[in-house]
Amino acid sequence: MDYASALALGVGFGLPLAVAFAATAQGRAAAAAAESMARQPEAAGDIRGTLIISLALIESLVIYVLLAFFLLNGKLPAIMDYVQQAGQ
Amino acid sequence: MHEEHGSWLNAIVHMLPESVQHHYVDIFVVNSWLVIILLVLLAWLGTRRRQRKPAGLQNVWEMYVEWVRSFCRKEIGPDGEKHVPLLGTIFVYILFLNLFGLVPGFITPTMTLNMTLPLAVVVFLWVQWSGVAALGVGGYIMHFVGQPVWLAPINIPVHVTGEIAKPLSLAIRLFGNMFGEETALVQMAALGATIFAATYIPFPVQFINVALHLLVGPIQAFIFFALSAAYIKMATTHEGEEHHEEGAGEHDEAQSAEQAV
Numbered sequence: 001m002d003y004a005s006a007l008a009l010g011v012g013f014g015l016p017l018a019v020a021f022a023a024t025a026q027g028r029a030a031a032a033a034a035e036s037m038a039r040q041p042e043a044a045g046d047i048r049g050t051l052i053i054s055l056a057l058i059e060s061l062v063i064y065v066l067l068a069f070f071l072l073n074g075k076l077p078a079i080m081d082y083v084q085q086a087g088q
Numbered sequence: 089m090h091e092e093h094g095s096w097l098n099a100i101v102h103m104l105p106e107s108v109q110h111h112y113v114d115i116f117v118v119n120s121w122l123v124i125i126l127l128v129l130l131a132w133l134g135t136r137r138r139q140r141k142p143a144g145l146q147n148v149w150e151m152y153v154e155w156v157r158s159f160c161r162k163e164i165g166p167d168g169e170k171h172v173p174l175l176g177t178i179f180v181y182i183l184f185l186n187l188f189g190l191v192p193g194f195i196t197p198t199m200t201l202n203m204t205l206p207l208a209v210v211v212f213l214w215v216q217w218s219g220v221a222a223l224g225v226g227g228y229i230m231h232f233v234g235q236p237v238w239l240a241p242i243n244i245p246v247h248v249t250g251e252i253a254k255p256l257s258l259a260i261r262l263f264g265n266m267f268g269e270e271t272a273l274v275q276m277a278a279l280g281a282t283i284f285a286a287t288y289i290p291f292p293v294q295f296i297n298v299a300l301h302l303l304v305g306p307i308q309a310f311i312f313f314a315l316s317a318a319y320i321k322m323a324t325t326h327e328g329e330e331h332h333e334e335g336a337g338e339h340d341e342a343q344s345a346e347q348a349v
Contacts, residue, residue: 049314056311060257063264070271 004077011072018065025058095119096193120197123184152180163317164324167222171320174214178207179313186266186305190298199266201259208255208262211316216251219323227326254319258312265308273297 033051037044097118101109134145142150156176160168182198189196197203220228234243276294283291 052307053311053314053318056261056307056315060261060264063261063268066268067260067264070267 004082007072007076011069011076014072015062015065015069018062022058022062026055029054029058095195097122114202115195116197116200116203119188119195120185120203122194123181123188123197127180127184152176159314160317163314164321167324168317168320171214171218171317174210175313175317175320178211178316179309182207182262182312183306183309186309187302189270190301190305196266196270198262199270201263204259204263204266205255207312208259211258211319212251212255215254215316215319215323218320222324223326231323258315262308262312265304269297269301269304273301 029051033047037047040047095115097115101113101115101118104113130145131149134149138146153172153176156172156179157169160172160175162168164171185198185203186196188194189199216228219231223231232244232247233240234247273294276297280291280293283289283293
């Protein structure tokens with residue numbers, strides 16, 4: 001496997017991997033928050049604030065990966081160059 | 089090659105001399121100036137003729153200030169009122185910056201790191217300063233040394249790294265969210281153009297992204313604001329005090345359990 005195909009795999013699979021784990025984590029956080037809101041409706045305001053902040057903290061990790069994705073995406077060779085190179 | 093973003097202000101910037109526009113004028117900064125002028129105007133209009141029975145814009149500002157005050161009291165503690173000016177300014181400024189790109193012909197200034205990093209640095213400096221003001225120089229240093237004093241060689245680098253990571257993560261979170269949002273919007277608009285070229289049906293594919301932008305902008309502004317408040321709280325409270333609070337919480341729980349029984 002040469003450099004470009006390894007890079008393409010990294011670019012393609014990095015972000016979905018991060019999204020999958022972060023979605024699991026966010027789902028757990030939201031489920032726990034909904035459960036505790038149902039149990040204690042008078043504390044719903046506090047729980048909602050905590051939920052938003054913790055969701056943002058989880059989300060920010062995905063955003064870091066998104067930035068890495070954009071950085072790596074710029075390093076991929078243009079497709080026509082690659083086709084010409086393969087043809088030679 | 090000078091990178092350009094679509095904005096009506098480009099025409100104004102191009103009227104400036106070459107040397108000025110390439111070295112001193114950034115289109116994002118010009119947009120943020122517009123936001124500042126807009127906010128100053130709104131504040132001036134809201135407080136021009138103050139009445140005991142508020143109406144219109146004055147009502148909006150009073151509600152906002154009231155909300156920020158109660159938030160600071162709840163998050164930071166009874167001493168939180170003195171952080172209201174900075175935190176309130178940050179929230180409303182970032183909110184307007186985030187939503188400014190939705191006005192046709194303008195761009196979102198927070199989609200560059202150059203715009204978000206200074207905001208985070210301001211918060212960082214304020215957090216450190218209020219830590220010194222609340223705990224004194226000795227308490228501030230002890231905050232870095234940590235609880236078992238003999239662990240100081242490990243604790244100090246960890247705490248210093250953590251303090252530097254906080255503004256970085258604040259800035260990169262806001263920048264990444266806004267940049268990702270705008271990039272997705274541009275890609276969707278390009279897709280719409282492709283569809284139009286193939287089928288001659290104008291279809292606004294980016295519509296759903298614009299709706300998402302309306303949601304993400306305020307949420308990110310709130311997160312920047314709430315995390316700043318949380319960092320101020322962390323810097324201004326002793327580590328021992330948290331145990332007291334936990335103890336009080338347990339006490340309250342015990343009381344409410346008794347009441348429930």
